[in-house]
Amino acid sequence: MTGRRTGITLGAAALAVAAIFALEWPTDRPEAASTFGTLSDGRFSTGMLVGSGDGLVRTAAAGDLAFVLDGDSLAGGFPSTLGAFVAVAHPQDLTTVYGRLEPGTLSTYLTTVRERDILGRVSGAGAAAWFGVFDRAKDAWVNPLILLAPEKDSIGPVIRSVLLSNDERSYRLGEARTVRQGRYEVLLDTADPAGTAAGRAPYSVRLLVDGIERFACRFDSAAAPEGVLLFDPRDARTGPDFYDERGFMRLGTLDLARGAAYLNVSVADFEGNSRELTYQLAVE
Amino acid sequence: MTEEARKPLAAIALVLAVLVYYFVAAGKLEPEFVLAPAWTLGLDGATPSDPADPPASGGATLGFELGRFHGQASADGRLLFAGGKEFRSAVSDGYVIPYALDSDGLTVLDASGAPSYEIRAPGAPWFSAGRLFLAGPEMGSVSEYSETGELLWTFDLGAPISAFAADGGLAVAGLVDGTIVAIERDGSVALRTAPGGSRIEIILGLAVDSARGRIAAVCGIDRQRFVLLTRTGGAYRVASHSYLTTDFRRPVSIRLSADGRHAWYEGADGIVVRRLEDGSESTLDFPSRDFTISEDPVRGLTYLLSRDGESATLVVVSPPDRVLGRYYLPGADAFARAYGDLVFTGSGERLAAFAAGED
Incomplete structure (x- = not known):
């Protein structure tokens, strides 16, 4: 597949997914502190940061809890730059990822989750959770704003x-x-x-x-x-x-x-x- | 013969029977395995040795990370450097890298604690097999750096990393979408595959033996699998697999033995030892959630460290599953590893070395 075709396919896929699958904001503050593509740690971000008023991070949609890292490193000691994080596998070949959580607060007992189930707490007062959406079928990150309810944003760039x-x-x-x-x-x-x-x-x-x-x-x-x-x-x-x-x-x-x-x-x-x-x- | 006359004969017969049993019938007793202390070193209040007084053991240093300390010790039991851990740290035999997750650069300290070189990149460092890796932002990439801080390669993986292992020849990443990517020392891709076979694809644990062309994984949910990939004819293929009874949704410990005979991985009821030759398995009844193995090939021993919350147990195993001894080590971050004919341990705020022997 040529680069142009791949680009068109990915863009079309993102919009197609948006048309059939919607996500809830993972916290009680439907506002992105940083967006998909924002410069972060020297490169662009493939997710977004979302603040939380009550400190809780919740599932954006129902699915299967696929991975819970309730610490700061993987088996064998490889460090996690997302901190403690959770991955939830959804139908439609999507996986949502919730990072920068507080170790020890993650819901490790869950196997299947419903929309808005509590996954854990953000790490510290005023902290933001990292939220990303991965399309397993296309091997591509999707801009979460495509799938979330619109922000109340009337300020132009x-x-x-x-x-x-x-x-x-x-x-x-x-x-x-x-x-x-x-x-x-x-x-x-x-x-x-x-x-x-x-x-x-x-x-x-x-x-x-x-x-x-x-x-x-x-x-x-x-x-x-x-x-x-x-x-x-x-x-x-x-x-x-x-x-x-x-x-x-x-x-x-x-x-x-x-x-x-x-x-x-x-x-x-x-x-x-x-x-x-x-x-x-x-x-x- | 009278009754009185028979008594001495009976006594003699009894003595002869005992002697015959003692010399002829008795089996050989197995020698008892022991770990004899070689040296111990308290970290609290200890002062590093004079750098001008080099270690007697040919300059070999042992890196450690224990409680609120990290540093280096010589194999003959002298403290070369001990620093207080203000942040996280990555440690190898010879280097220490203190770091914070939000830092955009790293200073690598040598065995004396002096700055050796710097890496100007964001990420979290990790040493394995003498190689220095950097986990990139958002768990989406990995890089390798030389011993002088030069970037050797960097690789964007797409999905977040959920498992990672490396030896002298390969670096292998497992991703939350169920993909395994193996990277050669020059940064080229040796393998990109998804084992599949489960309703939800994910890689939970990885082990690599590049010399034998093997990658082992615990992967998938509903149903979970052990998968062994081997390199044949230049390509990796699934050599064996088995469905597991577990339903882990978190990192899973898995190791391949240095002699290429066994895989060790976390099971439902303990640590599973799988014989790679025939796929048969046995289980060691020890906490399995977080374990390490270290091997003494000369003695044919495996030192298994099984962690359980605030303490750990050092289990000495004659592979595959014969337990020779077990030793309690207090402290959540206790460690143990073979070094030559010694076992180097850290527990509480004390380093120690033990010589393996028989009593």
């Missing part, structure tokens, strides 16, 4: 800056209206604030140059068929180096020739709130 950068210099678009011709990497600093959360990734990003789409991704699903996790199997730019060391998204490189250039950057969150900026540049 923000575009903090767009940079054109190469080894010699870096231009901040909006401030710089004239740039020298040459090859540049396009860097985007964006976030999707909602409620009390500020550092969330948006749901989709698109870059147009002179009206032609040069980069587009939607954070629907992520898969690692060749040992490298990608949001979009057809685009290697959506891999582990998607974020630079500052947390800026790398949207690819452009060769700017002398004349005028128009760059259009748009970002949107899952609720459809969007932000779009257009820059006109004189290339010398």
